Each structure stands twice: as structure tokens, then as C-alpha cells.
Amino acid sequence: MFLKGCYALMEDLEETVRQARKAHRGELGTLAIGYTDFAISGALPRILDGFRRAYPEIDIELTYGSTRQQLDELMLRKIDVAFLTSPVTGxxxxxxxxxxxxxxxxxxxxHPLASQATVDIHSLADEPFIVGVMARWRHFRRHxxxxxLKAGFAPQIVQEVHNTEGMFGLISANVGLxxxxxxxxxYMRQGVAIRPLEGISDNDVxxxxxxxxxxxxxxxxxxxxxxLRTDAAAPA
Structure with a gap:
């Protein structure tokens, strides 16, 4: 019985050593990642899928949050990586x-403008706007x-929402644009039309x-x- 127990202990020790070596090489561990509406509807799913395929033993914990919230959590070490709206300083x-x-x-x-292939920003000057609440959308609201203002008007805000899903729901209800x-x-949503915006600079991104x-x-x-560096350097 003692000998069997020793064999079991040695096997556990060897496995622990293997796991520790994997963790040291960055092949095993946990990453806490924060994201915004823009990231999860854009590049983040592709990035996560590729990384999980390359490193299946690294667990990913995802947390939704605004840009400001993610920066705070990053500094407090509550998350390891933040996907947020630029510019970012710290x-x-x-x-x-x-x-x-x-x-x-x-x-x-x-909406009459939905029948057009593109929409000129100046044609939106008198339209009712639905925007994200300042507490969560501060970075984007500045943009x-x-x-x-560069187009000569301030948005006429009629409703504020917390996320893109709520925004699109109200747009489909014809509350505003x-x-x-x-x-x-x-975002797949019935009753909503998305059109390229004209009358702005090519640098407005x-x-x-x-x-x-x-x-x-x-x-x-x-x-x-x-x-991420390798992915960013790859051809689009």
C-alpha cells in the first residue's frame, strides 16, 4: 500500500512539474479580458477564436465594460487586457x-434617408438622435x-441608452436615429438600416x-x- 501511494505521489509530482513548465512558457493560465460594444461586434471574436485555438489551455474570462471602467479595472489589476475606444493614456x-x-x-x-445608398451628415442636423449614456459612452460621445460640430450642428438628443442593442431597438421603433x-x-436587427456616412473626412475613424x-x-x-502583434501585422 505504501509503495502504491508513492507511485501515485510521483505521478502527481511529475504532472505538477509539467503544468508548471507550461505556465512558465505561457501555454497555461488565465487571462481576464474586458471589452466594449465596439470590440465584441468587431475584431475581438476573431482574435479570441484564433488565440484559443493556438493556446487551448489558457482560460479566458470576459467582462463587459466602458472604456473608463476598463481603464480603472486595468490599473486595479482586476483585468489583464482591455479592449477599448482610443485615445488611451496612462x-x-x-x-x-x-x-x-x-x-x-x-x-x-x-426613414426617407434609408432609401439612399449613402447619407450626408449635414442631412442629420435636425433629426432626433439616440445616443449612449455619458457614463458608459464618454469616449465615443466626444468623437x-x-x-x-465639424458639420455645423450639435446632435438633438431625445434618448440615451446603455448599449448598442437598446439603441438599435429604439431606432427600429422609429424613436430616432x-x-x-x-x-x-x-448586429442583426430588423427594422434598422445602416448607411455609409458622407460629408466627413477620410481620417474620421x-x-x-x-x-x-x-x-x-x-x-x-x-x-x-x-x-495580437502578429495578428495586427497580418494582411487584412
């Missing part, structure tokens, strides 16, 4: 652009306000970035950051 924060989106108009399908980004086309603490790199996080 001490010891490294960032990498993973997604570039142009602006689009999102309209009720019955939206700047875009509209909005300016969103092109990854919104990945929204960038989604991955951010992490450069001074707190675990082996698993190093693997993920390297994967």
Missing part, C-alpha cells in the same frame, strides 16, 4: 490598435460631438485598441500580446 499602459471603423448612419428602415461605426453591421500593463506581464499575457 502610466505604464501599452496599447495596440486592433480595429479601425468608419462612421455610419443608423436609421429606421422606414460624435466633434464630428457633428444615430451615428455609429461600421462594425454595427454585425474610430480606433479600438487593446491595452495592458507593460510592467505586469505574466507569461500568458506575454503570449497574448505577442499574438
Amino acid at each position: 502610466a505604464d499602459i501599452e496599447t495596440l490598435p486592433v480595429q479601425h471603423d468608419r462612421f455610419v448612419a443608423v436609421l429606421p428602415q422606414t 460624435l460631438d466633434a464630428l457633428c 444615430t451615428i455609429h461605426i461600421e462594425c454595427a453591421a454585425n 474610430i480606433v479600438t485598441e487593446a491595452a495592458w500593463r507593460s510592467t505586469d506581464m505574466s507569461p500568458a499575457l506575454t503570449r497574448f500580446a505577442d499574438y
